[in-house]
Amino acid sequence: MLSLLSIVALGFFLGMRHATDPDHVIAISTIVSRHRSVAQAALIGALWGVGHTLTILVVGSGIVVFGWVIPARIGLSMEFSVGLMLILLGVLNLTGFLRWITNELSPHHQHAPGELPHSHAHAHGDYVHTHAHGHNPEAHPHDPRRTPLSWLDEHFRRLGVYQAVRPLVVGLVHGLAGSAAVALLVLATIRNPKWAVIYLLVFGVGTIAGMMVITGALVLPFALSLGRFERVNSGLRIASGLVSVGFGFFLVYQIGFVDGLLTGNPRWTPR
Numbered sequence: 001m002l003s004l005l006s007i008v009a010l011g012f013f014l015g016m017r018h019a020t021d022p023d024h025v026i027a028i029s030t031i032v033s034r035h036r037s038v039a040q041a042a043l044i045g046a047l048w049g050v051g052h053t054l055t056i057l058v059v060g061s062g063i064v065v066f067g068w069v070i071p072a073r074i075g076l077s078m079e080f081s082v083g084l085m086l087i088l089l090g091v092l093n094l095t096g097f098l099r100w101i102t103n104e105l106s107p108h109h110q111h112a113p114g115e116l117p118h119s120h121a122h123a124h125g126d127y128v129h130t131h132a133h134g135h136n137p138e139a140h141p142h143d144p145r146r147t148p149l150s151w152l153d154e155h156f157r158r159l160g161v162y163q164a165v166r167p168l169v170v171g172l173v174h175g176l177a178g179s180a181a182v183a184l185l186v187l188a189t190i191r192n193p194k195w196a197v198i199y200l201l202v203f204g205v206g207t208i209a210g211m212m213v214i215t216g217a218l219v220l221p222f223a224l225s226l227g228r229f230e231r232v233n234s235g236l237r238i239a240s241g242l243v244s245v246g247f248g249f250f251l252v253y254q255i256g257f258v259d260g261l262l263t264g265n266p267r268w269t270p271r
Helices: 002-018 022-032 038-066 072-095 097-105 150-159 161-189 193-225 230-258
Strands: 118-124 127-133
Touching (some): 002 193, 022 038, 022 161, 022 230, 038 161, 038 193, 072 161, 072 230, 161 193, 193 230
Antiparallel strands (some): 118 127
16 A cells, blocks of 8 residues: 555656656747636646646556557657657747637637627537527626536637647647656556556646646746736747747757767667
């Protein structure tokens, strides 16, 4: 029992520490740089953590349980994809293209003030119904929060599909790049495959918790400067984009040329 508790505690706190890796923080900072809500930022962090946990659990379990061996070129390619993703996120952030995508794909509920009430089927979370209504809040005949799963529905609707999928995909890529190193660490310390998989799961939960704390803290300077210090807010967004691009190019050079992915002699040490 003591050993199991030790595994759980170790996995959780190492997962929280893993969330603070520079590439993780830089990638998530480009995503939350345009948000002002701590709750939405924490939700973004949780989605990143879920994506990260999925690939860590799948690939890590394959290595631990089935003895998968990842060739050096494939391992380097997984890490190389993180560098390319950081460059892409940074460029999109700097060009303002992320704002355009967010505005286009995020839900809009406000219509013209003079819009007449009309009727069509619509959903509040898992609850779908039809009644006559307008799209202005005062024209809606009921409180949309009084439906099943109202809290999650409200926050996911504010976030939008694109804003929810993006951190999930970024987390998947990061988890894919780091899964081998985590699994090999587990193999070196935990010999029982069942406990090793439990460790991976708890590690993932710790990563989710850690990233929620990080995103909540990261969004504060952006939220506090928005509106009142627009130049400061713009500077923070530009800085996050530049850091993302710069660190992405560093990873691309390190993995592509120093570690040999783009040459004839790849050398890979999972990290």
